[in-house]
Each structure stands twice: as C-alpha cells, then as structure tokens.
Amino acid sequence: MAEAPDxxxxxxxxxxxxxxxxxxxxxxxxFARRDLDTDPAAFAVAWRGRYLPALRRVNDGDRPWASLDTLHRESLDALLDEHGIGSRLDESDRRRLVGTWHRLPAWPDSAELITRLKRRSTVVALSNGSFALLVSLAKAAGLPFDGIISAEFTHTYKPAPEPYAKAAELLEVDPGEILLVAAHGWDLAGAASAGLRTAFLERPDEYGPGERTERSTDATCGLAAASAAELARRLGC
Amino acid sequence: MAEAPDxxxxxxxxxxxxxxxxxxxxxxxxFARRDLDTDPAAFAVAWRGRYLPALRRVNDGDRPWASLDTLHRESLDALLDEHGIGSRLDESDRRRLVGTWHRLPAWPDSAELITRLKRRSTVVALSNGSFALLVSLAKAAGLPFDGIISAEFTHTYKPAPEPYAKAAELLEVDPGEILLVAAHGWDLAGAASAGLRTAFLERPDEYGPGERTERSTDATCGLAAASAAELARRLGC
Incomplete structure (x- = not known):
C-alpha cells in the first residue's frame, strides 16, 4: 500500500x-436543432483531438497565451468548416457549445473518490481548464475539491513544468509531496518531470464505451489503478 | 430584498x-509553556494591529512582495521584543504561532451561510491570506467554498484594486457581478472602488466579547447586515 500523500x-x-x-x-x-446528420460522438472526439496540438502551440511560443475557451472556440470553428457545416451554426450555437466544457457530468465515482481522499489528504484540481471553467464544473457536478489550481495561473499548459511547479509553490510544499492523478500518460510524464509523484487512474470509457483509450497496464511510472476504488484502497483511504 | 448575486x-x-x-x-x-504572564488576548489584538500597516508597506512599494506568513512572522518577532520576551520563545514556538493563522475556528454560522448562498450563487473566498493558508483554513473548518482566490495571485493586498480585479478576471465576470462580503469598512471601500457590490457583515466579537469593533450601523455603502442570518435573508437565500 502506498502512503497517503499530503x-x-x-x-x-x-x-x-x-x-x-x-x-x-x-x-x-x-445538430438536431439545425437539422444536421453529423455524428455528434465522432465530432466530440475530433474536437478533443485538437486539444493537445493547440496547447502545444501555446507552450512552444508559436502563439501568445489563450484560454482553453478560446482554443476550444478556434478548433470548433475549424472543424465545422471542415465538415462543411460552418454556415449552419450561428454565433450563439458556438458560444453555447464552448460553454458545454464548463458543465460536464462527473464520472459516477468521482465525488466519492475526492471525499474519501480528503479524509487523509488535501485534494485539489490541477487542470488546463480556466479557473472559471473549473469552478463551474466542480460546482455543477458537486466535486468537493479543497482548492482549484488552473494552468491559467501560469499562462502555460500542462505538460509544461510551470503548472505543476505552481501547484507546489501555491500549496507551499515540495513537488514530491504532491501526487498527481490523471488518466493520461502525457500528463503524468509532465508531472514526473516536475518532481511530482504520479498515479494513473484508468477511465476506460473516456472516448465512449468500447473505444480505445489508455489502460492502467500501459502506465510507465508511478502507481497505476484500474478504478477509483482501487486507487483509494492503494492510498490507504 | 437585494437580488442574489452571481x-x-x-x-x-x-x-x-x-x-x-x-x-x-x-x-x-x-506563554504558559514558557512560564510567561503576558496577556494572550491583548497580544493577539496587538499582533493583528500590525496587519494593515504591514500590507500598506507592500502596496506602497516600500518593500517587495512578502506573503502574509512572512508579515505575521516579522510582526510577531517585533512584538515579542517590545514585550521584552524575545529571548523566551524559540524558532519552533514562533513557527507554530505563525502557523496558527492557517488553523482558525470559523464563526459558528459561517459554514451554514456559505452553504445557503451556494444554492443561488458561486461562493468564493477572496482574502489576503496565502492560497495555502486559505486552503488549510477552509479544510480544517469545513468551509465549502466553490473556489479560493488569494491576494497572493496579484502580489498586492486588499484594499489595492488588483485582488478585486483579479477575482473578476478569473471568474470571467464584470466586477459588478461580484458581491464582496466583509466585516471591515476598509475592505468594502476597496471593493467598491474596484466596481464590486458590497455587503457589510457584522462580527461583533471579532476582537473578543464586548470589545469595540465595526458595527453594521457604521457601514457607509452597500448592504449592511447585523448577522449571517440577516445577510442570507436579504439576499433571498
């Protein structure tokens, strides 16, 4: 059993x-309201597919800082054009779709996992979403974080080292006193480079039921858990 | 009845x-452990009395940014010397006393007030305490803020305009969509100057039972409430 981190x-x-x-x-x-037969699940995956390349352009200095909402809006606009449906969605449709990322359902075990870990540890969000997005998500989904830390505070995105280092600075701890939990190897690799401990948490349905995603058996460093219950158990909570 | 703010x-x-x-x-x-007969309640008031002048020196540029912990430590050291007991408290005593400000009891009605207001509004902390101090306080006292915003994010202290403006920026709202609630006129005046709405919440025992403090009848702007219950009621929560 791993020791419960601070x-x-x-x-x-x-x-x-x-x-x-x-x-x-x-x-x-x-799409239904606009009488379009575009596949929404595939479009969602394509939209999310623009995420890492967009972050990379900011981190590489190819463009100035832009919030995740701005990046989401740009990739939405581009994708709609590529699907030949750019003329069918108006400004308010687009704004509402970007706002969707501020109101997402939690995985069914997320709130309980946070609550369990809070008994022994301080539990924070450390995300590339803007502070407003994260506050809104956490409130709507009832996620009782002890604090919210956004990559926006550093004007760089994970996996650059700054957001991880900022978390340690703001919480007044050494990076090694923080355990980052993520379902993505690129995030864990960034955290490990910045000196954080890491735990992979498998979310097999991230891209929809039956779709390919990262598995705990692929994790290359730190603790790896196939479920929220396993993670809590292995942290002694 | 005032409208519930966002x-x-x-x-x-x-x-x-x-x-x-x-x-x-x-x-x-x-003091008991060190066999000192210094009055702890008066010492606490004197320690807090150094707070606003210390913030002002940072805001006026008379010294570089320093965290509230640093300011508390400096004023503690100075006060101990002034009381002629500087030689009686060691480094670990002093560290523990500065850490006290990270673990303070909430007023008995605070958690319920936050919980009630959260039904209609997003409820955040906006304080001169460091992020780590605020996370620790909120966790220890069970204060379910939706988010925590520290003046540390701006390297200036309230009542300078920056921390209030930062709250609006991070929450992606106009300043006028935020209602600042405080028991201190200097904080409300700073907030009003930055364009926020304000509410005075009376805390008659802030300096100890029967000691003089600001009263709701002294409030010069915005809403003024003599109790948490009155504040919630007047905000329609």
Missing amino acids: IVAFDVLGTIVDWHTGVTEHLRET | IVAFDVLGTIVDWHTGVTEHLRET
Missing part, C-alpha cells in the same frame, strides 16, 4: 469528468 | 473565521 492533485477533463458524454449530448441537441 | 466573495480573516479566539488560544498555550 496533497492529491487531480487532472479534471477525462479523469474526473466525462467530457465525451457531456459534449456529445450537447452536439447531438445542436 | 458571485459572492467572502473576506475570510475576521469575517468567516474567528482569528481572535484561535490566536489567543495558541498564545495562551505557548
């Missing part, structure tokens, strides 16, 4: 909330 | 937590 920092999008279900549902409603 | 931002030290009781208790224990 601080547990959770990635949010994919790890704590189910963006695929939430975004697909809003796309389905929008 | 965002309620609470001052914390004095407004949500009872620093006087918490700090006095720790001073009493320390």
Whole structure:
C-alpha cells in the first residue's frame, strides 16, 4: 500500500469528468436543432483531438497565451468548416457549445473518490481548464475539491513544468509531496518531470464505451489503478 | 430584498473565521509553556494591529512582495521584543504561532451561510491570506467554498484594486457581478472602488466579547447586515 500523500492533485477533463458524454449530448441537441446528420460522438472526439496540438502551440511560443475557451472556440470553428457545416451554426450555437466544457457530468465515482481522499489528504484540481471553467464544473457536478489550481495561473499548459511547479509553490510544499492523478500518460510524464509523484487512474470509457483509450497496464511510472476504488484502497483511504 | 448575486466573495480573516479566539488560544498555550504572564488576548489584538500597516508597506512599494506568513512572522518577532520576551520563545514556538493563522475556528454560522448562498450563487473566498493558508483554513473548518482566490495571485493586498480585479478576471465576470462580503469598512471601500457590490457583515466579537469593533450601523455603502442570518435573508437565500 502506498502512503497517503499530503496533497492529491487531480487532472479534471477525462479523469474526473466525462467530457465525451457531456459534449456529445450537447452536439447531438445542436445538430438536431439545425437539422444536421453529423455524428455528434465522432465530432466530440475530433474536437478533443485538437486539444493537445493547440496547447502545444501555446507552450512552444508559436502563439501568445489563450484560454482553453478560446482554443476550444478556434478548433470548433475549424472543424465545422471542415465538415462543411460552418454556415449552419450561428454565433450563439458556438458560444453555447464552448460553454458545454464548463458543465460536464462527473464520472459516477468521482465525488466519492475526492471525499474519501480528503479524509487523509488535501485534494485539489490541477487542470488546463480556466479557473472559471473549473469552478463551474466542480460546482455543477458537486466535486468537493479543497482548492482549484488552473494552468491559467501560469499562462502555460500542462505538460509544461510551470503548472505543476505552481501547484507546489501555491500549496507551499515540495513537488514530491504532491501526487498527481490523471488518466493520461502525457500528463503524468509532465508531472514526473516536475518532481511530482504520479498515479494513473484508468477511465476506460473516456472516448465512449468500447473505444480505445489508455489502460492502467500501459502506465510507465508511478502507481497505476484500474478504478477509483482501487486507487483509494492503494492510498490507504 | 437585494437580488442574489452571481458571485459572492467572502473576506475570510475576521469575517468567516474567528482569528481572535484561535490566536489567543495558541498564545495562551505557548506563554504558559514558557512560564510567561503576558496577556494572550491583548497580544493577539496587538499582533493583528500590525496587519494593515504591514500590507500598506507592500502596496506602497516600500518593500517587495512578502506573503502574509512572512508579515505575521516579522510582526510577531517585533512584538515579542517590545514585550521584552524575545529571548523566551524559540524558532519552533514562533513557527507554530505563525502557523496558527492557517488553523482558525470559523464563526459558528459561517459554514451554514456559505452553504445557503451556494444554492443561488458561486461562493468564493477572496482574502489576503496565502492560497495555502486559505486552503488549510477552509479544510480544517469545513468551509465549502466553490473556489479560493488569494491576494497572493496579484502580489498586492486588499484594499489595492488588483485582488478585486483579479477575482473578476478569473471568474470571467464584470466586477459588478461580484458581491464582496466583509466585516471591515476598509475592505468594502476597496471593493467598491474596484466596481464590486458590497455587503457589510457584522462580527461583533471579532476582537473578543464586548470589545469595540465595526458595527453594521457604521457601514457607509452597500448592504449592511447585523448577522449571517440577516445577510442570507436579504439576499433571498
């Protein structure tokens, strides 16, 4: 059993909330209202597919800082054009779809996992979402984080070292006193480079039931758990 | 009845937590252990008395940014010397006393007030305490803020405009969509200057039972409530 860390920092999008279900549902409603037969689940995956390349352009200095909402809006606009449906969605449709990322369902075990870990550790969100997005998500889904730390505080995105280092600075601990929990190897690798402990938490349905995603058996470093219950158990909570 | 605001931002030290009781208790224990007859309640008031002048030196540029812990430590060291007991408290005593400000009791109605307001509004802490101090306070006292915003994010202290403006920026709202609740006129005046709405919440025992403090009848702007229950009622919660 691993020792319960002083601080547990959770990635949010994919790890704590189910963006695929939430975004697909809003796309389905929008496409239906606009009489479009575009597949909303596939569109959601394509939209999320633009995420890492967009972060990389900011981190590489190819463009100035832009919030995740701005990046989501740009990739939405581009994808709609690529699907030949750019003329069918108006400004208010697009704003509402970008806002979808502020109101996503949590995985069914997320709130309980946070609550259990809070008995022994300080539990924070550490995410690339904006502070406003994270506050809104946590409130809507009833996620009782002890604090919310956004990559926005550093104007860089994970997996650059700054957001992880900022978490340690703000919490006044050494990086090694923080355990980052995420469902994505790229995030865990960034955290490990910044000196954090890491735990992979498998979210097999992140891209929809039966779709390929990262598995705990692929994790290359730190603790790896196939479920929230296993993670809590292995942390002694 | 005032309309429930989108965002309620609470001052914390004095407004949500009872620093006087918490700090006095720790001073009493320390002084007793060191066999000192210094009055802990008066010492707590004197320590807090150094707070606003210390913030002002940072805001006026008379010294570089320093965290509230650093300011508390400096004023503690100075006060101990002035009381002629500097040689009686060692480094670990002093560290523990500064840490006291991270673990203070909440006023008995604070958690319920936050919980009630959360039904209609997003409720955040907006305080001069460091992020780590605020996370620790909120966790220890069970204060379910939706988010925590520290003046540390701006390297200036309330009542300078930056921390209030930062809250609006991070929450992606106009300043006028935030209601700042505080037990101190200087904080409300700063908030009003930055364009926030304000509410005075009376905490008659802030400096100990029967000691002089600000009253709701002294409030010069915005809403003024003589109790948490009155504040919630007047906000329709």
